[in-house]
Amino acid sequence: MGKNQDILLDIHDKPKFTQWISLSIQHLFAMFGSTVLVPILVGLSPAVALASSGLGTLAYILITRGQVPAYLGSSFAFIAPLFAAKAAGGPGAAMMGTFLAGIVYGIVALIISRAGYKWLMRLLPPVVVGPVIIVIGLGIATTACGMAMYKNYGAASQDLIYSTKHIVIALCTLAITIISSAFFKGFFRIIPILIGIIGGYIISVFAGIVDFTPVIKAHWLALPDLVFPFVSYKLSFSWSIFFLMVPVAIVTLSEHIGHQLVLSKVVNRDLIAKPGLGPSILGDGVSIVIASVIGGPPTTTYGENIGVLAITRAYSVYVIGGAAVFAICFSFIGKISALLSTIPTCVMGGVSILLFGIIASSGLRMLVDNKVDFSLNRNLIISSVILVIGIGGAYLKLTQNLELSSMALAAIVGVILNLVLPGRPKEDINMFEQETE
Template sequence: MWRYYEKFKKIYQVEDRVPFKLLLPLSIQHTFAMFGASVLVPILFKINPGIVLFMNGIGTLLFILITKKKAPAYLGSSFAFLAPGTAIIAKDGFEYAQGAFIVVGLLGCLLAYFIYKFGIGWIDLVLPPAAMGAVVALIGFELAGNTVTGGSIGANLMTNTATTSDFFVFAITLFTAIIGSVAFKGFFSTIPILIAIIVGYISAIFFGMVDFTPVIDAKIFTIPNFSSPKFSAEAILSMIPVILVITSEHVSHQVVTSNIIGRNLLEDPGLHRSIFADNFSSALSGLVGGVPTTTYGENIGVMAITGVYSVQVIGAAAIISIIMAFFGPLAALIQTIPGNVIGGVTFLLYGMIGTSGIRLLVDQKVDYSKSVNLILTSVIFIAGLSGLKIKLASIELSGMVLASVVAVLLSLFMTILRKLNLINE
């Protein structure tokens, strides 16, 4: 099993209480970091983001409780369900996608029970360090494209609509985040991402990119759109393969977080607890009309940069998300943040996640003179970055999703060859 090393700066550890005067800005920083990507999923599913913000907050609080306040993680909307979910919605409607979300979540809870009974030794077989490091790195590398091609969510700098002003705002935001991460002192060193967003937002206002009409028109009090699920065997079967993807993603996120905070979260509070919490949140969200949730890479990046790992801050951010679901002007105000501002921040955050994967390979002293390690890392990287797409029924595997599947299957294949003494080592 992996060993973890505490190399990142630490300001507030997981169990530390944060002074009240710092709690609000630190929690808002986490809220801003996850907001863009998390609301994108309901937008693509064509449902109201309010219910998603509400369930993201509830799910995060449940995650903190179930993991005994030992695993700092913010739960946002999962992208792994997009392809099968979109297909189900187009054919049968969102209610049947909800039903499939619930079943997949419950199956994930069942998986957590098996992990509880049989331990985590199997992880070395299905995701050895040479594979795990590559998968972790791909979490950041694949997301990197969203910083420049995400429309209103990302920077949108690779389209013909980008202007010189777009580049200026993007660059101002990015360099504020960079300078803040390495040069700010004291309290300001804990909120470089928040400061970068504020500076970028002010510059966007200066360039005339912010429209406050949605804030003015927003209702003071809103109620999330709750809806009941419906169940279809066909929809459920088309969604089940996502379990492999979300499990690989979850383990990878826990490994990255473990590296950052200097603790082995797979052992304490235990992978069974975190996987149960993640999947229970998804099932609960589907039950009331939301989308599946997952631990968020953006918030992992915030922790890596700031050295603030306190679950108190994560919990406060979750409460802010819940408030946003009911307070229309606040949600509308955050949605006025231009994509190039969000893109400037995520440009750095996603890079930090990718670097964490490379760091895992270094820390584990992966020996690339061994052909097995070289092949595992190489094939997984190319599977995730080449643009290859494989369609199985209504499931399309590409990017990190495909890389995760390849990582597990190829690792198991190498294990079989090793057992048969067919590998030259």
């Protein structure tokens, strides 16, 4: 394949120094808002999340032999399981669950290297994955609204105090985010979450709800609050944590394949053939394991950064690697970590209203793009059962200390229904072949 003259930098092109810096910073901005939002929502360290995303991305580039220009940041799909895991056993349980999710990626990568990836598509067709993604988004909708409405969200329910000021700031943040996404052009359209958080933060400062004391006291250089197994917590396996995290990992694997197909179209190379889905999924899994070892949330390839690649036409892995190095450096700047900790929950609630809704809507889009026919009783049954179990909060108590969460139960029941109900297509639709804008 000849080199396209419209390409600014091809995958293995090394940019000039100033060009390298500017292009890498663009990718840093694109992933920054979402990557730090997840740990803030679930009570982990944003600085550690930045470090784990940077280290994970570098590991991913190494494992894929520098052939895939993908950035890995915090995964929104794991927000609800991380909440539940932390509530059940603290940060150690959340990190153990994250580690298990990474191991699942490694096992799937091994199977794909032997048997291809079609089996995964047959196991998880759009009629199953679409409703599960909707459940992931809507299942945490009350969290977004709670953060928007209450002064001290996260306290005991009887201590929550409704605040008109906070909900107004949240709605203003939401409005800024929507305007950025709908009306801004070029690169700024790629970072509406970051713009929304900055806008909401400025409004919060004028409203008098931001305390700058932590920023003033913080040092410029500071080690992130790393959380190591056996040092910060005892490492122990739990089936309840396993059933919280693993079903979500199966769904995010489908998301990973989708990103690879979209990225292939952007860079005009068949990344499914070379380097292949096996190394790519393995790289993603290793990134998740790295996050679990230092106390960060699970990672995933980022659509935001794929959008930046499409806009800039600079596909160089050196640029992606530069963004990863910047993320690691930012994690050691104490002032930035302290500043992130001062963002009011209502601001995060405002952007979360849109983000969690987008997660749910992406599930709807998957169903529409793949033309899932709901006049077929089979499809109607599968999607209906998944949605009600997942959003309704049904769970299955297996033993005194072991239960299947609603999200896990919904995913498992959906997979089983797809396998046993009559009328299953002989060849499942490839859910990701649709053109993604």
